[in-house]
Amino acid sequence: MDLRDKRIDYDRFHLTEEEAGNDPFELFKRWYTEASKEEIEANIMVVSTSVNNQPDSRIVLLKEVFEQEFVFYTNYTSHKGEQIALNPNVSLLFFWQNHQRQVRVTGTAQKVSAKQSDEYFASRPYESQIGAIASQQSSELTTRGELEALVNELLEKHRNIPVKRPDHWGGYRVAPSHFEFWQGRPSRLHDRICFTKKGDHWNRGRLHP
Amino acid sequence: MDLRDKRIDYDRFHLTEEEAGNDPFELFKRWYTEASKEEIEANIMVVSTSVNNQPDSRIVLLKEVFEQEFVFYTNYTSHKGEQIALNPNVSLLFFWQNHQRQVRVTGTAQKVSAKQSDEYFASRPYESQIGAIASQQSSELTTRGELEALVNELLEKHRNIPVKRPDHWGGYRVAPSHFEFWQGRPSRLHDRICFTKKGDHWNRGRLHP
Numbered sequence: 283m284d285l286r287d288k289r290i291d292y293d294r295f296h297l298t299e300e301e302a303g304n305d306p307f308e309l310f311k312r313w314y315t316e317a318s319k320e321e322i323e324a325n326i327m328v329v330s331t332s333v334n335n336q337p338d339s340r341i342v343l344l345k346e347v348f349e350q351e352f353v354f355y356t357n358y359t360s361h362k363g364e365q366i367a368l369n370p371n372v373s374l375l376f377f378w379q380n381h382q383r384q385v386r387v388t389g390t391a392q393k394v395s396a397k398q399s400d401e402y403f404a405s406r407p408y409e410s411q412i413g414a415i416a417s418q419q420s421s422e423l424t425t426r427g428e429l430e431a432l433v434n435e436l437l438e439k440h441r442n443i444p445v446k447r448p449d450h451w452g453g454y455r456v457a458p459s460h461f462e463f464w465q466g467r468p469s470r471l472h473d474r475i476c477f478t479k480k481g482d483h484w485n486r487g488r489l490h491p
Numbered sequence: 492m493d494l495r496d497k498r499i500d501y502d503r504f505h506l507t508e509e510e511a512g513n514d515p516f517e518l519f520k521r522w523y524t525e526a527s528k529e530e531i532e533a534n535i536m537v538v539s540t541s542v543n544n545q546p547d548s549r550i551v552l553l554k555e556v557f558e559q560e561f562v563f564y565t566n567y568t569s570h571k572g573e574q575i576a577l578n579p580n581v582s583l584l585f586f587w588q589n590h591q592r593q594v595r596v597t598g599t600a601q602k603v604s605a606k607q608s609d610e611y612f613a614s615r616p617y618e619s620q621i622g623a624i625a626s627q628q629s630s631e632l633t634t635r636g637e638l639e640a641l642v643n644e645l646l647e648k649h650r651n652i653p654v655k656r657p658d659h660w661g662g663y664r665v666a667p668s669h670f671e672f673w674q675g676r677p678s679r680l681h682d683r684i685c686f687t688k689k690g691d692h693w694n695r696g697r698l699h700p
Binding site (some may be wrong): 283284285286287288289290291298300305309311315323324325328329330331333335336337338340341343344345346347348369371372373374375377379384386388402407409410412413414416417419420421422423424425426429430433434464469470471473474487488489490491 | 492493494495496497498499507520523531532534535537539540541542543544546547548550551552553554555556557572580581582583584588593595597611614616618619621622623625626627628629630631632633634635637638642652673677678679680682683694697698699700
């Protein structure tokens with residue numbers, strides 16, 4: 283499969299120091315708001331973990347940016363949950379194709395409070411709640427039919443009883459120590475502006491493309 | 492920023508064992524071909540690296556799938572190049588939003604031959620070649636203007652001389668040891684089919700969503 287001749291120039295926007303400002307969360311929110319006007323799910327992000335120096339990546343949905351942290355929910359016994367338990371260092375990546383922009387974040391993850399997970403779990407659709415109690419996320423499954431039978435049984439059982447959040451399901455909040463804002467530019471001469479945390483302050487810099 | 496009520500159900504496709512087959516490269520090519528009918532750049536992938544157990548991720552363009560390896564090009568002295576030199580374990584992630592599909596790959600990266608890098612470099616547009624010799628990728632840049640002045644100088648200098656590939660620019664090929672094919676399904680009950688390499692053979696399995 284040869285894709286060597288496939289290329290598209292990125293020429294919609296640029297990113298100056300003035301536009302970037304001094305607060306990476308402000309810039310993130312501005313880019314997110316702009317992306318959400320053209321993307322169906324601008325809150326799609328890649329969460330990467332690493333254990334024994336083997337990185338692993340998957341798509342997760344950002345659910346909140348709160349007090350300078352990025353929040354997402356998952357099964358704590360999934361591969362990513364087990365990996366975060368062993369090593370809380372993670373990276374996040376947002377890519378907004380229409381705007382030719384990426385935001386790269388490195389930081390550390392920790393669980394949100396049980397109360398916060400309860401609140402979010404209670405707000406999820408009934409079928410997703412049932413899915414969360416039925417699925418032993420990332421463990422081996424013999425057949426799809428086995429899972430569907432269990433889901434049907436649980437749907438029946440919980441028809442008149444609210445679904446309680448299982449202990450193994452909840453949120454993580456990621457506290458960034460570094461951001462890169464990448465704006466695609468023509469001829470691969472992209473704009474890359476970084477923020478690195480020093481105490482309470484963010485140091486801004488520009489990188490070669 | 493609260494996105495907790497934002498949700499879209501994934502209901503376009505499913506993935507059975509029969510559809511998955513026994514060869515992850517065949518399935519990858521089929522999904523790629525389908526994605527490329529609806530995506531502008533279906534060859535966008537996330538490459539994640541890890542050094543000292545700190546994962547790091549960025550978008551890279553897949554340029555070739557050749558002899559069961561995924562090939563991309565970059566500056567060898569970029570952060571990702573330095574990270575791969577320290578630890579060749581990487582993960583790749585393809586996400587095709589319209590098809591509600593991800594392909595997750597873990598494997599190891601090594602440099603392609605100088606000949607292969609030369610060939611690809613020679614096929615790139617002149618302006619991108621100049622960009623590659625001008626940019627000290629990922630190192631600090633004082634101002635955008637400094638880079639643009641250097642690019643203009645090099646454009647002038649090379650107007651009648653072909654641009655030679657610099658030694659610090661070239662390809663990597665990633666040999667996978669594990670694949671996951673993720674097909675989004677309603678109520679978060681996604682299909683996840685995995686292939687793990689055992690000698691010359693791929694073992695297939697299904698994971699809980």
